[in-house]
Amino acid sequence: MAMMYSKKVMEHMESPKNVGSIENADGVGKVGNPVCGDVMSMFIKVENGIITDIKFKTYGCGAAIATSSMMTEMVKGKTIGEAEKITKDQLAKELDGLPNIKLHCSVLAVDALHKAIADYKGKHK
Amino acid sequence: MKRIYLDNAATTKPRSEVIEAMLPYQTEKYGNPSSLHSMGREAAEAMEESRATIAKHLGSKPEEIYFVASGTEANNTVLKGVAFQKKKGHIITQTTEHDCVINATKWLGSQGFDITFLDVDDKGVVHEDTLREAMRDDTILVSIMAANNEIGTIQAINRLGAIAHEGKALFHTDAVQAFGKMPLSLENIDFLSASAHKLYGPRGVGFLFKRDGVWITPLLHGGGHERGLRSSTENVAGIVGFAKATELAFAEMGSEAAREIALRDSLIKGVLEIKDSWLNGHPTNRLPNNANFGFRFIEGEGLVLRLDLKGIEASTGSACSSKNLRPSHVLTSMGLKAEDAHGSLRLTLGRESTKADMDYVLEMLPGVVESLRAMSPLTE
């Protein structure tokens, strides 16, 4: 099918930012994409309510890789509260848009981050 | 950057000889073959010569060749044409057919026809016994492709046709991938579909072979072109190009197939050295130009995009790159689990493929697979 990815998506696809995992992460979120069977993990390091480091691993399509990479870039240095407010539409906008059929992939990055934050909050009550 | 095109099952680069042969019929010789004046007659002559050329190579009579606009149209014409003609009955096809056969057949199922999709084995082969067991007294049509577009697996169409003919059924084969790449016999075949753009011809032209004496209901009613089977003013330039492409493909078939098999087998050998990889389809009984691999822990769309960044043009059966977000029905029909179909890569060679291209793929692919695995949460 015609898969029109923006230049930005292809840039993130070529050299994604913040790939990997964090040992002793303060929060970890792993989610699966029920639509196509893909998997994403996010790892965060938090200091004084600020996300100081974030890494991801993704088993998924170009859009899933690009949105996770974009998410880590947007989140780094933000407070938990600010990070939680990032929506899938913002991610898509920052990437100069995603093909319609790929919009569900951007949900993965949001869900994985929310899960990592919930994990952090659970540990630091 | 040098581009290495390894997606020849999707479409091929039209040959310069083909474009040259077509050009006059798009410029000064633009007559309608139905016109009585000399330009019309000239177009009609070019079209009939083209029909004779194709018939000669296929081994049919010229009047058994009907030009259509695509492989999709040829397949739809047979499936629906036989169904409309017979009005009721049982139709047999199999699970790894091209979407146009699968979806046309399913639609006929919704219109009251009984449909059977035969299973294939783990190499994608339809067994003769499987067909024999499925045959019924009211089976009107059996449709089995000559060679598969994704995995290249070749079916024993002449023997399967014989089984169809033991009953009252007609036999159709979708030879869109096979025509011009391997010898085909019309023994026990009533219908055969082909498409020009898979053999270095233009897009938007195909043909249907229909055995003399068999009649089917046309899909398009109109001025009665193509002996009433396919009304529409003919695509003369496309037809001339198809004939040229056919002539060249048949002249080179033996040597080109041997050349591509040698290249492909060296590619397969090299790729399978990558850990956790495998070959999809049959090891030997496959189209000369087809290689289809699986890689564990990674997803095929990412693989294709990253190869593209290295100048290699390929395709995948991954769920992520499909319109319906389901993995390739061909791969899952062979028993592959969804996640194993997810990491598939199809490389299809062509007449311009070289040893240097294979070497370049073997140089790049291991690193690309490795980098995606490093990114995958499944390898932990």
Ligand SMILES: Cc1ncc(COP(=O)(O)O)c(C=O)c1O
């Ligand atoms: C096996 C097979 N059948 C049918 C088709 C459809 O042919 P066309 O693209 O000419 O409609 C294709 C190609 O896409 C094919 O590979």
Ligand code: FES
């Ligand atoms: S993650 Fe599968 S389609 Fe995007």
